[in-house]
Amino acid sequence: MPTDISLILKPGCIEGLNQQIVNEMHASLQYLAIASYFDGEGLPELAGHFNRQSNEEREHALKFVKYLHDAGTRPIFKSIPDVRNDFSSATDAVQCAFEGEVKVTNQINDLVGLSHKENDYMTHTFLQWFVTEQLEEVSTVSTLLQVIKHAGPSLLLVEDYVRRMPTETEGADA
Ligand SMILES: [Fe+2]
Ligand SMILES: [Fe+2]
Numbered sequence: 120m121p122t123d124i125s126l127i128l129k130p131g132c133i134e135g136l137n138q139q140i141v142n143e144m145h146a147s148l149q150y151l152a153i154a155s156y157f158d159g160e161g162l163p164e165l166a167g168h169f170n171r172q173s174n175e176e177r178e179h180a181l182k183f184v185k186y187l188h189d190a191g192t193r194p195i196f197k198s199i200p201d202v203r204n205d206f207s208s209a210t211d212a213v214q215c216a217f218e219g220e221v222k223v224t225n226q227i228n229d230l231v232g233l234s235h236k237e238n239d240y241m242t243h244t245f246l247q248w249f250v251t252e253q254l255e256e257v258s259t260v261s262t263l264l265q266v267i268k269h270a271g272p273s274l275l276l277v278e279d280y281v282r283r284m285p286t287e288t289e290g291a292d293a
Contacts (some may be wrong), residue, residue, distance in 0.1 A: 124191035129237040133187070135230045136242065137195050140183045142226050147176035149202040149219055153212045156204075162274055164281040165209070168263075169216070171286070179249070186245050209274055210267050217260045224253040259284075 128136075154169035187194045206212040227249045234242040263281070270276040 126191075127241060128187075128190050128192055129234075129239045129242075131237050132230075132234050132239045132242045133192055135233050136183055136187055137197070139226060139230060140180045140194060141197050141199060142223060143176050143180035143183065145199050145202065146219055146223055147173045147180065148199055150176060150216065152202050152204050153206070153216055156206045156212050157209070160209070160274075162209070162278055164278040165274075168281050168284070172216070179252070182248075186242075190241070209277065210264070213260065213264045213267050217257075217264050220253070220257045220260050224257055227253055 150169045150173035154166045154173060157163075157165035157169060184194050203215055206215065227246060231243060231246050231250065234240070234246060263277075266280050267274075267277050270280075
């Protein structure tokens with residue numbers, strides 16, 4: 120009778136979950152680069168927003184780490200691919216953030232599909248939190264992108280908008 124609880128996760132899912140740790144850490148580093156760009160531009164509210172996003176992505180990575188540990192599997196950490204450091208404008212930087220969130224949404228969807236295909240319903244259930252989170256993330260960043268486009272060169276209006284944005288703890292799902 121096997122007693123190794125790591126047998127509860129399917130090998131394909133383990134590989135995908137490990138990969139998602141890297142994907143979330145990549146998103147975290149990309150947000151840090153975007154925050155640094157805004158810091159350099161003298162836009163502290165936007166810098167603060169993206170610093171918070173960076174921390175959030177690291178927390179997402181840690182959720183995957185914890186899940187793998189809970190399921191009896193030691194995570195395997197791989198190196199994080201390069202991020203973009205140069206941005207031509209605020210729109211360009213937020214566009215990069217938007218594209219990153221769409222990419223992560225597709226990664227999560229692929230992982231959900233994989234868990235379903237492998238009949239790994241534990242992983243499937245675990246991933247539902249991320250499915251909901253991605254809707255929130257894509258929605259927030261796409262609205263910010265629209266606001267930046269409306270503001271044109273008046274980035275102080277965007278600073279005001281970001282300052283009034285509810286933080287994660289004030290949000291509906293807090
Ligand atoms: Fe994330
Ligand atoms: Fe995100």
